[in-house]
Amino acid sequence: MSIYDLVIESKFYNNDKIADFENNYDGLRVGVLGGTFDPIHYAHLATVEFIRCKYKLDKIIFMPSGDPPHKLWNITNKYDRYNMVLLAVAKNKDFIAFNTEIEKKGKTYTVDTLRHLKKNYPGAEFFFITGADAICDIEEWKDVEENFRLATFIAATRPGISLLRAQDQIEKLETKYNANIISVYVPSLDISSTYIRDQLKRGNSVRYLVPENVERYIYEKNLYGVGDE
Ligand SMILES: Nc1ncnc2c1ncn2[C@@H]1O[C@H](COP(=O)(O)OP(=O)(O)OP(=O)(O)O)[C@@H](O)[C@H]1O
Numbered sequence: 001m002s003i004y005d006l007v008i009e010s011k012f013y014n015n016d017k018i019a020d021f022e023n024n025y026d027g028l029r030v031g032v033l034g035g036t037f038d039p040i041h042y043a044h045l046a047t048v049e050f051i052r053c054k055y056k057l058d059k060i061i062f063m064p065s066g067d068p069p070h071k072l073w074n075i076t077n078k079y080d081r082y083n084m085v086l087l088a089v090a091k092n093k094d095f096i097a098f099n100t101e102i103e104k105k106g107k108t109y110t111v112d113t114l115r116h117l118k119k120n121y122p123g124a125e126f127f128f129i130t131g132a133d134a135i136c137d138i139e140e141w142k143d144v145e146e147n148f149r150l151a152t153f154i155a156a157t158r159p160g161i162s163l164l165r166a167q168d169q170i171e172k173l174e175t176k177y178n179a180n181i182i183s184v185y186v187p188s189l190d191i192s193s194t195y196i197r198d199q200l201k202r203g204n205s206v207r208y209l210v211p212e213n214v215e216r217y218i219y220e221k222n223l224y225g226v227g228d229e
């Protein structure tokens, strides 16, 4: 099957998962992983799977950013990033790709996304999952205090980010904003999208770092300079 057919098939499955969620969200514990996903990789998937099991979350929403306020370099076209997320979650009935931020005009802020989710799925409880790096910068986010009112935050350890610094920051945030933040040790996978982009640019393999269909998509669409001399 061509990669384009696989994207269409993944969209079709994803629409089914969304329809099922819309009919049954009441009372569910829902994890949300926001990210640029440029591209999505196995550390994203393994981290949320670990958290899903540990905190008995029913569903995980993958929320690719449309126009993230903090990424100042050129990021990949949002539809390509979204398609790669669709391919990555296709085979998991509990992982759902949402295009809320992709379809939003202007900069995309987490507080607007959480407001949208709370309004549309009022009986669900939301857990916003971030790596420890993101939690260290959270005071720069729009309406930081409201973010904490709308969701419980789960900060996952990440290689290269000092647990001590993250823990200090979490305690500070909890006191200052009366925030509910869970910090969780997840088995380390030292993978980042930056590393993957860099490997691809150098003509190196990213096999086993990203799902097979994501790798195929990257090559078919010549993303990250793979076809360049
Ligand atoms: N290896 C990892 N372990 C734990 N959390 C991760 C890991 N990689 C990414 N995350 C978390 O997943 C979320 C989305 O990450 P993002 O899409 O920015 O990927 P990234 O690998 O950090 O990208 P980049 O290298 O381009 O900054 C963030 O909260 C980030 O902290």
Ligand SMILES: O=C(O)c1ccc[n+]([C@@H]2O[C@H](COP(=O)([O-])O)[C@@H](O)[C@H]2O)c1
Pocket: 033, 034, 035, 036, 037, 063, 065, 068, 069, 070, 108, 109, 110, 111, 130, 134, 140, 141, 142
């Ligand atoms: O709302 C904000 O002001 C804000 C500022 C920086 C990052 N975020 C969110 O944090 C999540 C992880 O960001 P990133 O940089 O790792 O892709 C992603 O969902 C972003 O939209 C949100």
